[in-house]
Amino acid sequence: MSLLGRSAGARSCAVGRGERGIRAVIAVFLAAFALNTLDNPWCAIPAGVCSGFLMIGAVTGWCPTDLFTRAPAATEPNLLGYPEARQPQLLP
Numbered sequence: 730m731s732l733l734g735r736s737a738g739a740r741s742c743a744v745g746r747g748e749r750g751i752r753a754v755i756a757v758f759l760a761a762f763a764l765n766t767l768d769n770p771w772c773a774i775p776a777g778v779c780s781g782f783l784m785i786g787a788v789t790g791w792c793p794t795d796l797f798t799r800a801p802a803a804t805e806p807n808l809l810g811y812p813e814a815r816q817p818q819l820l821p
C-alpha cells in the first residue's frame with residue numbers, strides 16, 4: 730500500500746522491528762514494577778494497564794494513541810451528486 734493511501738495516523742505509528750523490541754522490553758519492566766507494587770493498587774493498576782498496552786503494541790504494531798483518534802465523518806454527496814469540498818486532502 731502506498732503512503733498516500735494510508736491515513737496520517739497509520740503513518741505516524743509505523744514502527745520497525747527494533748522499536749517494537751524496545752516496547753516489549755519496556756512492557757516487561759513495567760509489568761515487573763506493577764507486580765512489585767501490588768500493595769499499592771493506585772500505582773499497580775495503571776502500571777499494569779500501560780504494560781498491557783505496550784505489549785499489545787509491541788506484538789501487533791498497533792499504536793495505543795489510536796484510541797484517541799477520531800474517525801473522519803464521511804461527507805454526503807449533494808443533490809447533484811458532486812462531491813463536497815470538505816473532503817480530506819492529501820498533501821505530498
